[in-house]
Amino acid sequence: MMSEFVLPRFIFCLIQYLREGYNEPAADGPSEKDLNKVLQLLEPQISFLEDLTKMGGAMRSVLTQVLTNQQNYKDLTSGLGENACAKKSHEKYLIALKSSGLTYPEDKLVYGVQEPSAGTSSLAVQGFVGATGTLGQVDSSDEDDQDGSQGLGKRKRVKLSSGTKDQSIMDVLKHKSFLEELLFWTIKYEFPQKMVTFLLNMLPDQEYKVAFTKTFVQHYAFIMKTLKKSHESDTMSNRIVHISVQLFSNEELARQVTEECQLLDIMVTVLLYMMESCLIKSELQDEENSLHVVVNCGEALLKNNTYWPLVSDFINILSHQSVAKRFLEDHGLLVTWMNFVSFFQGMNLNKRELNEHVEFESQTYYAAFAAELEACAQPMWGLLSHCKVRETQEYTRNVVRYCLEALQDWFDAINFVDEPAPNQVTFHLPLHRYYAMFLSKAVKCQELDLDSVLPDQEMLMKLMIHPLQIQASLAEIHSNMWVRNGLQIKGQAMTYVQSHFCNSMIDPDIYLLQVCASRLDPDYFISSVFERFKVVDLLTMASQHQNTVLDAEHERSMLEGALTFLVILLSLRLHLGMSDDEILRAEMVAQLCMNDRTHSSLLDLIPENPNPKSGIIPGSYSFESVLSAVADFKAPVFEPGGSMQQGMYTPKAEVWDQEFDPVMVILRTVYRRDVQSAMDRYTAFLKQSGKFPGNPWPPYKKRTSLHPSYKGLMRLLHCKTLHIVLFTLLYKILMDHQNLSEHVLCMVLYLIELGLENYADEESDEEASVGGPERCHDSWFPGSNLVSNMRHFINYVRVRVPETAPEVKRDSPASTSSDNLGSLHNSRRPKVLQRENSGTAQVFSLVAERRKKFQEIINRSSSEANQVVRPKTSNKWSAPGSAPQLTTAILEIKESILSLLIKLHHKLSGKQNSYYPPWLDDIEILIQPEIPKYSHGDGITAVERILLKAASQSRMNKRIIEEICRKVTPPVPPKKVTTAEKKTLDKEERRQKARERQQKLLAEFASRQKSFMETAMDVDSPENDIPMDITTAEPQVSEAVYDCVICGQSGPSSEDRPTGLVVLLQASSVLGQCRDNVEPKKLPITEEEQIYPWDTCAAVHDVRLSLLQRYFKDSSCLLAVSIGWEGGVYVQTCGHTLHIDCHKSYMESLRNDQVLQGFSVDKGEFTCPLCRQFANSVLPCYPGSNVENNLWQRPSNKSIQDLIKEVEELQGRPGAFPVSISSETNLSKEMESVMKDIKNTTQKKYRDYSKTPGSPDNDFLFMYSVARTNLELELIHRGGNLCSGGASTAGKRSCLNQLFHVLALHMRLYSIDSEYNPWRKLTQLEEMNPQLGNEEQQPEVPILYHDVTSLLLIQILMMPQPLRKDHFTCIVKVLFTLLYTQALVALSVKCSEEDRSAWKHEGALKKNTCDAEKSYEVLLSFVISELSKGKLYHEEGTQECAMVNPTAWSPEFMEKYLQDFCLPFLRITSLLQHHLFGEDLPSCQEEEEFSVLASCLGLLPTFYQTEHPFISASCLDWPVPAFDIITQWCFEIKSFTERHAEQGKALLIQESKWKLPHLLQLPENYNTIFQYYHRKTCSVCTKVPKDPAVCLVCGTFVCLKGSCCKQQSYCECVLHSQNCGAGTGIFLLINASVIIIIRGHRFCLWGSVYLDAHGEEDRDLRRGKPLYICKERYKVLEQQWISHTFDHINKRWGPHYNAL
DSSP states (O other): OIIIIIHHHHHHHHHHHHHHHOOOOSSSOSOHHHHHHHHHHHHHHHHHHHHHHTTOHHHHHHHHHHHHOHHHHHHHHSOOSSOHHHHHHHHHHHHHHHHTTOBOGGGHHHHHHHHHHTTGGGSOOOOOTTOOSOOOOOOHHHHHHHHHHHTOGGGOOOOOSOHHHHHHHHHBOOOOSHHHHHHHHHHHTTOOHHHHHHHHHTTTSHHHHHHHHHHHHHTHHHHHHHHHHOSOHHHHHHHHHHHHHHHHTOHHHHHHHHHHHOHHHHHHHHHHHHHHTTEEEOOSSOTTTOOOEEEOTTSHHHHTTTTHHHHHHHHHHHTSHHHHHHHHHOHHHHHHHHHHHHTTTTOSOEEOOOSSOOSSOOOHHHHHHHHIIIIIIHHHHHHHTTOOSGGGHHHHHHHHHHHHHHHHHHHHHTTOOSSOOTTEEOSOOHHHHHHHHHHHHHHHHSOOOGGGGOOOHHHHHHHHHHHHHHHHHHHHHHTTTTGGGOHHHHHHHHHHHSTTTGGGTHHHHHHHHHHHHHHSOHHHHHHHHHHHTTOGGGOOSSSOOOOSSSOHHHHHHHHHHHHHHHHHHHHOOTTTTOOHHHHHHHHHHHHHHHSOBOHHHHHHHSOOOSSGGGSOOTTSHHHHHHHHHHEEEEOOOBOTTOOBOOOEEEEOHHIIIIIOOHHHHHHHOSSTHHHHHHHHHHHHHHHHHTSOOSOOOOOOOOOOOOOGGGGGGGGGGGOHHHHHHHHHHHHHHHTTOTTOOHHHHHHHHHHHHHHHHTOOSOOOSSOOOSSSTTOGGGSSOSSSOHHHHTTOOEEEEEEEEETTSGGGGSOOOGGGGGSBOSSGGGGHHHHHHHHHHTTOOOOOHHHHHHHHHHHHHHOOOGGGTTOOSOOGGGGGTSOGGGOOOEEEEEEEEEEOHHHHHHHHHHHHHTSTTOOOOGGGTOGGGGTOOOOGGGTSOOHHHHHHHHHHHHHHHOHHHHHHHHHHHHSOOOOSSOSSOOHHHHHHHHHHHHHHHHHHHHHHHHHHHHHHHHHHHHHHHHHHSOOOOOOSSGGGOOTTOOBOOEEBTTTOOEEOOOSSSOEEEEEEEEEEOTGGGOBSSSSOOBOOOSSSOOOOGGGBHHHHHHHHHHHHHHHSOHHHHHHHSOOOTTTEEEEEEEEEEEEHHHHHHHHHHHHHOOSOOSSOGGGTOEEOTTTOOEEOEEEEOOOOBOOOTHHHHSOOOOOHHHHHHHHHHHHTSTTOSSSOSSSOOHHHHHHHHHHHHHHHHSOGGGTOOOSSTTOHHHHHHHHHHHHHHHHHHHHHHTTSSSTTOBSOTTTTOOOHHHHHHHHHHHHTTSOOOTTTOHHHHHHOOOOOOOTTSOOSSOOOOOGGGSOHHHHHHHHHHHSOSSOOHHHHHHHHHHHHHHHHHHHHHHHHHHSOHHHHHHHHHHHHHTTTSTTGGGOHHHHHHHHHHHHHTTTTTGGGTTGGGGSOOGGGOOHHHHHHHHHHHHHHHHHHHHHHHHHHHOOOBOOOOGGGHHHHHHHHTTOSOTTOOOSSOOOGGGGOOOSSOHHHHHHHHHHHHHHHHTTOHHHHHHHHOOOOOOOOOOOOBOOSBHHHHHHHHTTOOOTTTOSOOSSEEEETTTOOEEETTOGGGOBTTBOHHHHHHHHHHTTEEEEEETTTOOEEEEETTEEEEEEOSEEOTTSOOOGGGOSOOOOEEOHHHHHHHHHHHHTTOHHHHOOOOEEOTTOO
16 A cells, blocks of 8 residues: 555655755756755655665565656656646746756757757857767757856867767656656755665665666766756765766676666767867967867866766776677777867977966866876776787777877877977877777787787877977976976976876886887987987087077986986886786886885885776785885884884895896986985995995896887887987097086996897898998998997098087098088988988888988088088077078097997096906806896996997907007097096096095084083083182182083183073973882773872872871971972973073074974073074073082081081071172072073962962972972983982983072072971970960971971072082981881881780880890880870771781881882982982992992991891981980871871871883774774763874873863863873874874874884874784883973974864
8 A cells, every 4th residue: 555655645745845946046056055955854754765765675675666667657747637736846847857958858849949049059060080970069058158258169179979869868858757857856956965875775676776777877967967067066976976886886787787778878978078068279289270179177177076976987887898898899989989088188288488487387287187097097997907818809909990090180180290399298198098008908918910000100100209299398397498387397297207197198108109119210210309309419529519499508418318218218118028027026126226115105106007997906915925025124113313214115135136227217206316316225235235335327237028029129229320329429428528427428328238238130240231332431330230330430520510619620631521421410311312322212201301301400411511501490499590600620530339438448447448358368258248247336337348248249349349458548538638627627626625624624523512512511510519618629629611502602600691501491290190000001992991090199299288288387288298290390401501691692583583483482492502402491500610529528527416507507597608699690680580480381280289379388399399300200210210320311411400509599598497497306306395285276297297308308408509518418317317217107007006016015125225226126116105105006997907918027028118118218319419419329239229329328337247138227327316306206296196096197108119100001903992982972072072082191081173172262182281291291193093292382293103014104094904002112102201302302393272
């Protein structure tokens, strides 16, 4: 029931809504808004249909019935019934059809009348050759408005193969079922996502699939029209492809539709129509009369790649063999397709700007290259993949035939005769490339005879012109001749050879040129090459010449370009016989030689077949096996600078040795610098392996053998024209003419060697050939074989030179005139004649004519030698009057190629007679000329190798070489040194001198650096040993000297001109991240795992301070602890010093410098002027002398009691300081400003802990905590203990010394009231009065609750600086007694009641022994008995079990506990002593660290013997009787625990054993992180963030850049970095796998710690490879975090503007 009644009506209802909602406005299609409104209304209906499709197969087949039933459709929608509504809707539907330029078949009449009026009739009807039907009309409403505005309408030339058929393809749509109309509206509404999903969900139903595919094909033209008009073509394209890829990937279905619905015809026609909307007249060659039209690359259609869905469908169906077969067999289709391709032939024409720089650089070339690759090359590769076997020869013949026809049409259309128009180039010749690739395939795979598919000579000559023009233009572009066209022309040259394009562009071009060269007359070809490269005039024997087409500065690089092109042409074998694996290997070697590559970049750089279905898939088996054969893997490492390397592949040694192929490298380099890079790497390899020490030349590599079809290519090497060029160039190089480089010589020798390797037939030594007896003198060379021509002596040459040339002055003997004609190609004319004389048939006219013309341009023949002015032919290049006066001169040469080579050897080696034929010593050498000795080397080696090959190939050559060597050769250049020679000599001398100067400068610089480093060391060697009383100082007081890195002066730091250290101040929370357990925290990757921060060092210290503040007086609390575990200020320096006034002017200059820096000068940031390390403040150096340390370190004989008194007096003397603060000096001002900087470094919440804001106690606490933070951090950098000893890890780069001066200066501004001074409590007994009376006032913090290290810093910083060593030791001794007591108290609290009573009893027995005060048992027993008086031990309850197991309390264990408790204090104190007094730290084993540090600090009496086990108590030195002072200390605690026993106990147990800080431990596989976090909701905004990130310090999950979690314009990551790391944040970006670092107001991308199997990062997870943790990298990250070196190591910082 439902299927028959409800569903049809439901769908009809939907369609009516769609009809109603669609309003066709006048011009620009309905607005987006209207369409979206309608769609929103219909959302529920479409969703309902979608749900039906999910109900399973049965429901789907019911739906199929309804959708495809034609009767239902007819009944409901015809609009013939009574229903007015239905009528109206039907009318709307007809209107929609018409407005789309479609017709409803019943309206034939209307259609006929309507169409012409729409404006298309103005198109002239053009029939054209090769196509059958008439003109198909372009549908008007679409294009009119656009074309009219661009004035292109008139230019159109529309070609279609058959008018009638196409008309129906393009314009007629008849809907017979709901499915068809639904699709119509889907297209009309630009593929709404819901509809697309519904239509695709139905596909499992086979019947539906076929029906839908046919419907889709039927609407194909309409889709194209809608797509073209669409504003959202990108989204629409994607949706179209979503559908079509499902339909056309199925070969069976594609074949069926091709047969039944003419799919191929439709596709090709639609593509053709699409492109026809943007054609313009081609300006190539003959602008006025050209009939060729090309696509306009500036149009949106090409710029936005709008055509890609259609092209990709086409490529998709061509991948099916059966469909491709039909295409290749259908001649009509091939014609149409070639027609389509010809629209791209010659597009995006570049014209060389000769006068001023082009105003607007067009970027259309992107569109052009993309279009050729996607619309022409990819379908071509698709077709080629079906032409692999012999049976498919016919297809190739078809394609080649129509391709040639299209080419012929093209040449006709652009009026091409034989000369390309100058100064224009197009990189787009798809027809040429189709032709070339099918030829290559025919020979390689189908065993076709090449000649059977080649055209006649004339066509070949035309074919070679444009590809050759591109090669010449490439050389011109690289010679900067196109520089006025802007950068885009370089972009084109690069894209043309770039890896994704090269095998569809440059490779076919070069192959086509190789084919032409192998079939054309070699002399013609070679002369064309030099003419195209515009260097013909350069090839003259004369030392001066006139080049009418090229500026002098471009000559050299163009000559190099021409020779390099010839070398590539003759040695490249990509299409001439190499197998696929050999090609892959050659490509890979070339890429690896340029640079080490990562796996992914190699995959990207190896040109693959652009058609994905073509078979060669990178990453396939062969890729990996070739890679492992040619390269070694270098695991990812870190360079010393901290920059991270990825896993790289580097060529194996034997690859450098045997396979390095410079020709391939030159062909494949996008940037010229890569060629140099390959050569440098090759040089380095040869040096390293000891094969060749000097600067090598590119090695000569043997080639794979040529396929027999291309043997003719080698004739180029054996033609006189080339030999004349080689001879001339060798001669010019020898004579040092200008504009010749080593590169030219290298290429000349390469060509000679190629010729020797590939000589045609075994020539007989008795050379009796060529044109009758003794004709040799008449021409340059007797024959065309290089082997014999090498030994031919040339005596005189007539040259045309400008009258100013030196050659003119010579009187030439009259007899010579009949010898050789002018320079280079004068052999041409005689040669043609000679051929005619000797009865050879005349070469067909074009060549002869071309030759004649060519030769006239270059030189006179002897008959015209008396004329001076150039003939008319040359005025193409220069205005007729401008040719300079030329005159004829005759040069005496008397050389052969062999003799030139030998002289060249002498010249290169710089020695006379340097060449000695090697075979005279060892005749064997001739038989096996492949000798490793010659395979690598420079020019000399190359010459030797060539001579050896020449000798081994012919006995005559061997004999002649020996003869030449016998004659003692005169010096090569003429006796008088020519100016050029002189220049080079001067150059050499100048170079030598410059080198010496450089060496000298470097040496000077090095010595300055050394002395600087030494002074920098002085800076840190303490100058705090300055005596208090200058009078007592001995005469050898030397002031510390500093070097200012800005002005370069050295001198002491003084009151009025202080020197400062360059420092970086940064807030740090690294200390706060220490935990007390060894097990590192893991990053949570499930909901169960959470990280709670209560066990971190920062949290514990926070709790302790707030507990103290609850019960005790605030000011006293702030002296009992240190802060700075979170947000402490860390000070580090690069060790360089500068005058503070110099620094100010330096900052000014930075402020005025407009260059964008990575730092903010307004915040005081700068980089050290010498080492460029990041810094933000200057720490003034205290003026003082470097007094020998012994003065203040001699042990004084004063008793400890005297010292204690002195310390107290000194502390009570406020401002007793060499600098009085009242008199403002520059130094004191700077000290104040740096103190301000230190305060501003951290946030207020990390400075203010007092209950009364702004109290001085706060500042006091902050200042000594800064010292504490820096000492603690240094301890962490040393690994948490001082076992390694030695100097500070930062080496000489510590600034603690200067920092102490600054802090001490400020601390002494706050004097502590003497009755509060803890020193009194430590060293004097007071009468104990119970403080019960004054309830309202909070008590002081009991001394046993004080943090001893804080007390130490307070005592030291309150002393006048510099401190005396014996005072320091005295303070340490006193504090150690307190620390030891604290340890005993903590121990007593930790153990059980029974243990306590046992110890109390045991210790009491020994109390009266002589050293009772130095025995821990006695002291422990006394502490227990004292504390038992209060309530401290009473509150035990059930906590016994939590304490340590009683059996463990052995004496050894207790001794270890006490030592561990005291160690942190000893470590910090030793570090402090090391910095203040410059003593080295002793190194030791871990177990003896305590005793070593104790004796180093002077706690252990020197006579102490270490035979029996060490007892920590022996270090005690009580200032007052131990038992009395302990009683006093315990009394304070007793009175507190009376009321608060719990808290009293908690405060006594201090955790002292903090482990080193670590980042969170990450899982092995990145996927586990990704899966958990990328869908995780943010706890703040409860949404899933777009860019999720996680903090690697504490594991917090944050939204990167999310405005959802913003607070006062700070995004969440920045906020978190301030809260968690005091401004430093380390975040892992979940969706990108990279880590970003936030440091203050800057951020940088650090890189990734997850790498794939090839050691590469996968940023943004683009490649989707499995990623694994790289532990080394993570360690480096952690190291940089702990050592605060992010700013120094990472270079690319930028501001984040709080938006991360």
